Amino acid sequence: MALPFESSAFKDMALVLGAAGLVIPAFAALRISPVIGFILVGVAAGPFGLGQLPGLGMLALSNPDALAAPAELGVALLLFALGLELSIDRIRTMRSLILGLGGVQLASCALLIAGALWLAGLPPAQVAVLAVALALSSTAVGLQLLSASGQINSRTGRTAVGVLLFQDLALAPILLLVGAGSGGNFGLALAKGVAALAIIAVLMRTAAPPLFLQAARTRRSELFMAAALVVLIGSAGLAAAAGLSPSVGALMAGLMLSASDYRRQVEAAVQPFEGLLLGVFLIWVGSGLDLAALAANLWPVLGGTALVLGLKAGAVYGILRLRRLRRGVASHIALLLAAPSETSLIVIGAGVAAGLITGGTAEAALAVASLTLALAPLLGLAGARLEAATSDEMDGEAIPEASGQTVIIGYGRVGRLVAQMLDMHGRPWLAVDSDPDEVQRLRRAGKPVIYGDARRPELLDRLKLGDARAVVLTIDDMRMLDLLTKRIRERHPDLCIVVRARDADHAGTLYAAGATDAVPETVESSLQLAEAVLVDLGVPMGPVIASIHEKRDELRGRIKASGAPLKRPPLRTLRGSKPE
Incomplete structure (x- = not known):
C-alpha cells in the first residue's frame, strides 16, 4: 500500500532524510561538525521552531516523539560500533582509564553538582537523581567529534573514551537504583539486568557466528547486513526488556563480537546506518528545545x-x-565532557516516572540538560581549538636545525619505518608529529621528534625547510597532504618532496601539486604481491626485482605525465597482445 504524499509520516521522513542529505555535505564543505547542523535542524523543525510561523508548517515535524525510537537505536548503534572497535582485550588495557579516571570523574562531578543543588534547597532524593544525571557526558557527541577530527586514538581520544565508556557501563546500575527508589525490588531488578547481559554475551559467542556464517555463504551483502541488524536490535531489545538501556545491550554485543572473524564485515554492514541514525538522534535532541x-x-x-x-x-x-596531562589536552577533554548527556534525559525521565522528581524541578532540569546537550558540539570544538592554541607549550622549545636533514612530517606507522631506514643508511632526520604526549615519550627515548600541527602555516617557516635535504609527508589526511605539498613547493621550488599517496588517482593529484615523488599505497602493495608470487613460483630473485623496478618506473612515469588516474588499456590492446 502506497504511503500518501500528504501524510504526516511521509513529511517527517522526507524532512529527516533531506536534512541528512543536506547537512552532512554542507557542513563538511564549511569544515564544521555536522553535529551542530543536525541539532539546528531539530530546533528549526521541532514543535517550537518554524511550525509556529504561518505558512511554514510543512517544514516542521508532525510528531517529534516518533523519532525517540530511531534516536535510541542510533545511540545503540554508536555503542555497538564502539564495542566492536574496543574489544575485551583493549578494555583490559584501558582499565585504569575506565575504572580509575572514569569513576573519579563521575563521582567528583556528581558530588559538586549535588552540593549546589542541596544549597538551592532541593530534597535529598531529587538532589541524588539530578546530580548523577547531570554528571553524565554525551557519548554520541563526544565520539562523533573525536572521530571527525581524527583524534579517537590520540591521548585526548583515549582518555575521553575511557571516561565515556565508564559512564555507559554505569548507566545500568544508575537506572536500577532510580527504579528502586520508587519502591521496586532492587535485588530482582539487578538480577534481571545481570542475567540479560550474560545471555547477550553467550548468544554473541555461540549463536551469532553461525548466523553470520550462513549469511556470508549466500554471498549477498544485503543478507549479511540484515543479520548484523538482527543481532544489534535483538541485543538492544533484550537489554530493554530487562530494564536496562538498549545501548548497554548493544555495547555488550559489540564487545563480544570484537574477537569474531566477522568483526570487520559487521562494521562495514552497519556503517551506512550509523551516521543516519545518529543524525536522527541529534535532530530529536534539537526538537526538544522549547525556545519560548x-x-x-x-x-x-x-x-x-x-x-x-x-x-x-x-x-x-x-x-x-x-594526572599530569598537558594543559591543552586537559582543557579539550574538560570542555568535551562538560555538557550533560542524552542519557541524562533518560535518567531524569526515569526519576520523573519513579516520582522522585516532580513539578517545576523536572521541567527546569530537562531545560538545562537539553540546552547544555545542544551546546556540547560547540564546547567540543572550542576544546579542540584550545588544545591547538596551547600547543605553544611545546612549540616554544627550540627546534633543531633542519639543515642537511630529512624532515618527516607525521611519525606514525609509515613515518617510523622511513626513519628506521634512514638510520640504517646513516642519514640524519627530524620528525614532526601532532600527538604531544607521544612526542614527549619519544624525546625521552632520544628520538629527534618535535611537536607540530601541520595545519598551521607557521610550522613550515619555523622548520626552515630551505636547508633540508628532503621532506617526507606521511600523514593520512588526503586533503592535508595536497595542501602541504602545494604550500611547500610554492615556498621551496628546489626541495625534494616525497609524499605518501592513497592510490594512483591521489598520486596524480600530488604530482600536479608539486611532489617530487608520490608513492601510492595500492600500487606498491600490488607490486609487492606480484614480487612474492613470482619468487614463490621459482623465478630467480634478480630478474623479479629488476622487473618490479621497471614496472614501478613505468607506472610512475604514466602518473607524472598525466597527473590523472591510471586507465585500463583498451580491450583491443589486451586482445592484440601475445604472451612472451
Whole structure:
C-alpha cells in the first residue's frame, strides 16, 4: 500500500532524510561538525521552531516523539560500533582509564553538582537523581567529534573514551537504583539486568557466528547486513526488556563480537546506518528545545547551565592536571565532557516516572540538560581549538636545525619505518608529529621528534625547510597532504618532496601539486604481491626485482605525465597482445 504524499509520516521522513542529505555535505564543505547542523535542524523543525510561523508548517515535524525510537537505536548503534572497535582485550588495557579516571570523574562531578543543588534547597532524593544525571557526558557527541577530527586514538581520544565508556557501563546500575527508589525490588531488578547481559554475551559467542556464517555463504551483502541488524536490535531489545538501556545491550554485543572473524564485515554492514541514525538522534535532541520556554525562564536556565558546565569542566580539568596531562589536552577533554548527556534525559525521565522528581524541578532540569546537550558540539570544538592554541607549550622549545636533514612530517606507522631506514643508511632526520604526549615519550627515548600541527602555516617557516635535504609527508589526511605539498613547493621550488599517496588517482593529484615523488599505497602493495608470487613460483630473485623496478618506473612515469588516474588499456590492446 502506497504511503500518501500528504501524510504526516511521509513529511517527517522526507524532512529527516533531506536534512541528512543536506547537512552532512554542507557542513563538511564549511569544515564544521555536522553535529551542530543536525541539532539546528531539530530546533528549526521541532514543535517550537518554524511550525509556529504561518505558512511554514510543512517544514516542521508532525510528531517529534516518533523519532525517540530511531534516536535510541542510533545511540545503540554508536555503542555497538564502539564495542566492536574496543574489544575485551583493549578494555583490559584501558582499565585504569575506565575504572580509575572514569569513576573519579563521575563521582567528583556528581558530588559538586549535588552540593549546589542541596544549597538551592532541593530534597535529598531529587538532589541524588539530578546530580548523577547531570554528571553524565554525551557519548554520541563526544565520539562523533573525536572521530571527525581524527583524534579517537590520540591521548585526548583515549582518555575521553575511557571516561565515556565508564559512564555507559554505569548507566545500568544508575537506572536500577532510580527504579528502586520508587519502591521496586532492587535485588530482582539487578538480577534481571545481570542475567540479560550474560545471555547477550553467550548468544554473541555461540549463536551469532553461525548466523553470520550462513549469511556470508549466500554471498549477498544485503543478507549479511540484515543479520548484523538482527543481532544489534535483538541485543538492544533484550537489554530493554530487562530494564536496562538498549545501548548497554548493544555495547555488550559489540564487545563480544570484537574477537569474531566477522568483526570487520559487521562494521562495514552497519556503517551506512550509523551516521543516519545518529543524525536522527541529534535532530530529536534539537526538537526538544522549547525556545519560548527558555526565554520565559531565561536567567534561571542560563544560570543552571553555566553552573553545571563550570563545575564539570573545572572538576575534569583539575583531575586531569593532577594526572599530569598537558594543559591543552586537559582543557579539550574538560570542555568535551562538560555538557550533560542524552542519557541524562533518560535518567531524569526515569526519576520523573519513579516520582522522585516532580513539578517545576523536572521541567527546569530537562531545560538545562537539553540546552547544555545542544551546546556540547560547540564546547567540543572550542576544546579542540584550545588544545591547538596551547600547543605553544611545546612549540616554544627550540627546534633543531633542519639543515642537511630529512624532515618527516607525521611519525606514525609509515613515518617510523622511513626513519628506521634512514638510520640504517646513516642519514640524519627530524620528525614532526601532532600527538604531544607521544612526542614527549619519544624525546625521552632520544628520538629527534618535535611537536607540530601541520595545519598551521607557521610550522613550515619555523622548520626552515630551505636547508633540508628532503621532506617526507606521511600523514593520512588526503586533503592535508595536497595542501602541504602545494604550500611547500610554492615556498621551496628546489626541495625534494616525497609524499605518501592513497592510490594512483591521489598520486596524480600530488604530482600536479608539486611532489617530487608520490608513492601510492595500492600500487606498491600490488607490486609487492606480484614480487612474492613470482619468487614463490621459482623465478630467480634478480630478474623479479629488476622487473618490479621497471614496472614501478613505468607506472610512475604514466602518473607524472598525466597527473590523472591510471586507465585500463583498451580491450583491443589486451586482445592484440601475445604472451612472451
